[in-house]
Amino acid sequence: MKLNRAARIPILISLSLSAATAQTPTARIVSAANNFLSTLDDKQRQSVSFAFDDEQQRKRWSNLPVSIVPRAGLSMGDLNPAQRSAAMALVSSALSPRGFEKVQQIMAADETLKNTQGNGPQGGRGRGGPPNGRGGGGLMFGSDLYYVSLLGTPSEKNIWMLQFGGHHLALNITIDGERGILTPTLTGAQPALYTANGKTVRPLAGESDKAIALLNALDENQRKQAILSFRLADLVLGPGQDGKTIQPEGLKASGMTDKQRAMLVDIISEWAGIIHESAAAARMAQLRAEINDTWFAWSGPTTVTPGNNIAAYYRIQGPHLVIEYAPQQMGGDPSLHVHTMYRDPTNDYGRKPAAK
Amino acid sequence: MKPTLAAAAIFLLTGTSAPAHRLDEYLQGTLISVEKDRMDAQIALTPGVSVFPILIADIDVNRDGVISETERRAYTRRVLRDLSISIDGLPLTPHLVSAKFPAIEEMKEGRGEIRIEFDAALPGGGPHRKLIFEDRHQSRIAAYQVNCLVPRDPDIRIVSQNRNYSQSFYELNFVQAWAPSSAREFGWFTDSVKPLAALALLLSVRLAAMFPRR
Numbered sequence: 001m002k003l004n005r006a007a008r009i010p011i012l013i014s015l016s017l018s019a020a021t022a023q024t025p026t027a028r029i030v031s032a033a034n035n036f037l038s039t040l041d042d043k044q045r046q047s048v049s050f051a052f053d054d055e056q057q058r059k060r061w062s063n064l065p066v067s068i069v070p071r072a073g074l075s076m077g078d079l080n081p082a083q084r085s086a087a088m089a090l091v092s093s094a095l096s097p098r099g100f101e102k103v104q105q106i107m108a109a110d111e112t113l114k115n116t117q118g119n120g121p122q123g124g125r126g127r128g129g130p131p132n133g134r135g136g137g138g139l140m141f142g143s144d145l146y147y148v149s150l151l152g153t154p155s156e157k158n159i160w161m162l163q164f165g166g167h168h169l170a171l172n173i174t175i176d177g178e179r180g181i182l183t184p185t186l187t188g189a190q191p192a193l194y195t196a197n198g199k200t201v202r203p204l205a206g207e208s209d210k211a212i213a214l215l216n217a218l219d220e221n222q223r224k225q226a227i228l229s230f231r232l233a234d235l236v237l238g239p240g241q242d243g244k245t246i247q248p249e250g251l252k253a254s255g256m257t258d259k260q261r262a263m264l265v266d267i268i269s270e271w272a273g274i275i276h277e278s279a280a281a282a283r284m285a286q287l288r289a290e291i292n293d294t295w296f297a298w299s300g301p302t303t304v305t306p307g308n309n310i311a312a313y314y315r316i317q318g319p320h321l322v323i324e325y326a327p328q329q330m331g332g333d334p335s336l337h338v339h340t341m342y343r344d345p346t347n348d349y350g351r352k353p354a355a356k
Numbered sequence: 357m358k359p360t361l362a363a364a365a366i367f368l369l370t371g372t373s374a375p376a377h378r379l380d381e382y383l384q385g386t387l388i389s390v391e392k393d394r395m396d397a398q399i400a401l402t403p404g405v406s407v408f409p410i411l412i413a414d415i416d417v418n419r420d421g422v423i424s425e426t427e428r429r430a431y432t433r434r435v436l437r438d439l440s441i442s443i444d445g446l447p448l449t450p451h452l453v454s455a456k457f458p459a460i461e462e463m464k465e466g467r468g469e470i471r472i473e474f475d476a477a478l479p480g481g482g483p484h485r486k487l488i489f490e491d492r493h494q495s496r497i498a499a500y501q502v503n504c505l506v507p508r509d510p511d512i513r514i515v516s517q518n519r520n521y522s523q524s525f526y527e528l529n530f531v532q533a534w535a536p537s538s539a540r541e542f543g544w545f546t547d548s549v550k551p552l553a554a555l556a557l558l559l560s561v562r563l564a565a566m567f568p569r570r
Contacts, residue, residue: 068467230519233499234383240400240469244387246503247514329381 025093025276026156026178032093033154033162036086040074044083048074052152052160058349061163061170062239063188063339065140066147071166073149077142087148091164094173094180099274102187105203106169107143108196109189113167114141116191141167159350168339170239173275174350180279181350184242185271188339190328192309200307204338206270207325208309214263215298218251222260226251228299232313235326235341245345248317250297261291268294268316271323271342287321294318300327309335320344379404379466381499382411384491389505390512390530395448395487396475399435405466407497412460414494421460428457432472438493441476444486448476484515487528495524502526 023031037045050057050072062069076084092100117140139145145166152160159176168188174181189203202208218226228249237244253261265288272283287294300312309327311334316323322343327334346352383402388395403411415431416423423431432455441448453475458468478485491500500523504514511533518527 062467064467068465230521230523231499233381233501234385236385236501236503241387245506246387247506247517249517 024156024178025180025278026175029090029093029162029175029180029276030154030156032086032090033150036083036090036148037150037154039083039086044074044078047072047078048149050149050151054151057149057151057163058161058172059240059242061165061172061186063168063170063186063235065167066145067140071147071149073147073163075145075147075166077144090148090162091171094162094175094276095171096273096275096277096280099276102203102274103164103169103171105201106187106189107146107166108201109191109194109203110141110145110167111143112194112196113190117141161349171274172349176350178278179282179350180275181344181347182272182275182279182283183342183344183350184348185274185342186239186340187271187274187342188337190337192336192338202309204270204309204325204340207267207340208304208335208338210263210267210270211298211314211325212302212304212310212312214260214267214296215302217260217263218256222251222255223302225255226296226298227302228297230299232299232326233329235324235339236315237322237324237343237345238339238341242343242348243345245322246317248295248297250295250315252292253294253296254292256296264294264296264316265291268321268323271340274342287318290318290320294321304335309338311335320346380406380497382407382494382497383499383501384493385501385503386489386491386526387503387505388487388489388526388528390478390487390507390528391509392512392532392534393478393480394475395441395443395478396453397450397473397489399472399474399491401435401470401472401493402468403463403466404497405464408464408466410497411494412463415457416460423457423460428455431470435472435493436474438491440488440490440492442488443478444481446479448478450474450476483531483533485530485532487530489526489528491524491526498522498524500524504528 037048040048057072060069060071066075074087076087079087091103095103146164146169147166149163150160151163152158154160154175157177159174162171162173162175164171164173165186168186168190170184170186171182172184187204192204193200193202195201215223215226236246253264256264265284268287269280269284272287273280275283295315295317297315297317298312299314301310302312304310311327313327314325322341322345324341326339326341328337328339381404383400383404385400386397388397414434415427417427417430432452436450436452439450441450451474453473454471455473456471458470460468462468489502491498491502502519502523504517507514507530513531513533515529515531517529519525
């Protein structure tokens with residue numbers, strides 16, 4: 001049977017789409033990684049590639065701007081439009097649609113910060129650039145200052161890592177066969193509320209709104225347990241505190257109702273759901289199974305103006321989970337400058353061998 | 357427009373003038389871990405940009421712009437001296453394990469973290485123990501955070517942590533299963549010997565009745 005040209009094109013598109021959807025998530029990410037690498041010249045490939053066991057590079061992430069804590073790899077500003085598009089396609093391939101949107105909103109917040117605060121060498125003071133001397137150069141803010149790096153060789157079978165981050169963002173994505181591990185990951189935003197194309201954007205809206213909703217759903221006795229009587233000025237397990245587990249505090253979810261536990265799971269999904277759907281589903285199944293041993297603790301204001309972010313610190317901690325949400329009191333409105341941390345202290349960077 | 361006025365105008369327009377780095381506080385985050393016969397602790401001290409002059413005056417005492425080994429040791433001693441640690445009411449003496457100082461430039465930018473590790477020997481005690489940690493270092497500008505790591509030893513169980521609002525005062529209550537206190541070691545003996553003693557008393561009364569003294 002012969003098809004005319006007009007009929008063949010939709011069939012080819014359809015076949016190509018089904019081939020793409022038939023790919024496993026890991027195959028899709030590896031393909032995007034190889035596509036990105038193919039757009040680079042030799043020098044760029046050298047800059048973006050690290051050994052899988054490069055501990056220095058693995059831990060080279062922070063909440064701080066790149067002029068203060070230099071990153072390595074290739075910055076978005078180092079890339080031409082096609083390379084940048086391929087880099088973002090790679091990041092997108094490893095994330096869920098909402099996760100990728102969050103990343104874009106965090107980067108756009110930093111662009112807003114650049115436009116409102118300028119981008120001088122304030123933080124750099126002569127040492128701003130990354131170790132390879134590329135990009136950065138003392139600039140503090142903006143979407144050009146986000147770095148991509150690969151640890152190990154992109155593979156469907158062997159373990160490797162994709163890192164992407166800059167100011168208020170550190171995605172550490174370990175790919176180990178079909179496993180995808182997102183811990184440790186740092187998200188944040190400054191400003192955590194801004195306007196783009198006439199719309200109000202809050203990159204961490206879910207993290208804020210869902211948490212205050214849970215607090216408001218607690219009864220008086222539960223609130224007494226959940227609300228800590230002391231101030232928390234910052235993340236406890238931020239950058240440089242890999243693999244540590246602090247004693248949990250607050251209200252244990254075994255003392256919550258089913259509805260409250262579901263709300264807690266929903267808050268957790270704001271972090272666990274950043275990675276692509278199948279990895280997120282596996283992680284959420286693990287965290288749901290441990291929900292009764294998961295704790296919720298709150299410190300700070302217990303009210304919020306609708307449409308704004310909370311100004312309170314909160315922590316969610318389970319056997320394989322630490323989440324911290326920490327507004328920053330750095331001379332401005334803390335609800336507009338937020339750092340968050342997402343960890344599995346037993347499996348940071350996917351170090352734990354896969355269960356057989 | 358002068359730079360300061362321009363900055364003020366931006367703040368009024370956007371409300372986002374807060375800087376990207378720590379500003380007006382001296383963050384002092386302490387992580388404590390307890391073991392059978394010792395405690396270990398790590399203090400991470402991060403000065404904010406605007407309190408850096410206060411701090412550097414305290415560290416670089418000869419004002420030569422360099423933190424010498426002597427100045428490092430002297431400052432570390434002052435930090436440890438400003439701590440009060442006790443177990444079950446007995447004062448503990450912290451022993452320095454390590455101290456790492458960042459470059460002055462890093463601290464000036466609000467990213468420099470001084471990291472001091474110390475330990476202290478814990479004298480033997482009962483099963484229920486109370487560790488108190490108080491930090492008074494640079495209290496006017498300090499933002500304290502104190503936490504306990506989950507014990508590696510399964511025989512130690514944290515019961516509670518209590519703090520004041522600023523976390524300058526921290527109390528850790530924990531239970532240790534092997535506790536070598538006399539109450540614990542001999543508790544089973546005194547409990548089991550009680551019926552025996554009662555029986556012996558009864559027997560001796562009975563014998564005394566059967567064989568009265570002449």
